[in-house]
Amino acid sequence: MIRLIFRDLTLGLRAGGGFGLGLAFFLIVTVLVPFAVGPETARLAPIAPGILWLAALLACLLSLDRIFALDREDGALDLLATAPIPLEGLSLAKAVAHWITTGLPLSLAAPALGVLLSLDWPGHLWLGLSLLLGTPALSLIGTFGAALTVGLRRGGLLMSLLVLPLYIPTLVFGADVARRGAAGLDPATPLALLAAVSLGCLAGLPFAAAAALRISLR
């Protein structure tokens, strides 16, 4: 499993597009926001946590279809399915690799981008923390979505329709942590709920993703 993770990481790094593209998309969305709503601090600061969460979510979504689709194209997925590792483990490894290539850099970059949107000081910390806790759930849900649509030729758009409603609880809790943190309120409750969502996804979704993969590869 660890080897699988490293394989995906090297592929993501060397084949281009893994690390860089998601981050660049995140940056661009953040830069576009002031053009859309106006550059005043008073306007940007309250919406900054929500905007950054939304941008991170979209950046995550953007890289989902390469989780299984590339391996499917060159036949690697069929080999992996017959490998001694169970499909549940494969899904988990894929999700972890996806998280390391998108979720982790996004959470680390988000506080810096918060500066651009004139987020106040404690807000950076909570934004980074909430993304760090919440993006694993995004990756796991995304892996499930990718497994559902792997057999389809034009799965990309359909996958966003399937995956985005599933993202709602994570987004609600995650953005709430960041918002409360930025406003100086106690974010403990949504933080705990966000962690609960992530852990629940970690416990259950690899099985669902493996079930979907098994059906798709039949």
Add this chain to the structure above:
Amino acid sequence: MSLWTYANPTRFMSTTRPLVPALGAIAAVFLVVGLVWGFFFTPDDYRQGATVKIIYLHVPSALMAINAWLMMLVASLIWLVRRHHVSALAARAAAPVGVTMTLIALVTGAVWGQPMWGTWWAWDPRLTSFLILFLFYLGYMALWEAIEDPDTAADLTSVLCLVGSVFAVLSRYAVNFWNQGLHQGASLSLDAEENVADVFYYPLLVSIAGFAALFVALVLLRTRTEIRARRLHALRLRERMADA
């Protein structure tokens, strides 16, 4: 003689043939009685005026919208466990009916909300979770349409339905939490069922019964159509095989 005998498509078809018009007739009678009684023979509410009467459409359709998803969940489980094709087709048949009910509930709610709350839409937890339910329906139906092989489609949509149900419930409570966090003590959820007087209550019950019968009739009708479509498909394939 158990419930599973109806899993045989032929058996299902012969049993449901008389059921569809019968249920349709029952639905028509109940709907006409309930709606006419509700619209014309109940007094106006002293605060809401005549707009209160939208309850006879709004509440039953909302009820059926949720029940349709529950039915899809049960049907998906039966398909995944016992591989009865009728079950998968029934789940498929229920989705468009459910999405229509959701839409009716949303639209009638908006029509009622405009004069009462002064707005067509508010990000109230109930409204929002219904909108989310609507999105789940859309995703489910889109997945059915996108996959060519019928068994794969049935399997994948069933898995989606199971996972989606968990997340739909989760969203329901997340949205509750989110709205309280935003503007606490939302005064918008005027929970209609709790303070309904008997004058409004009885026609409402009749109307709910009508909607339920309508839902069952529509789902049976659509399931029958799906079974026929599947048979037609099989016949065409056989013909093509014979030609080749």
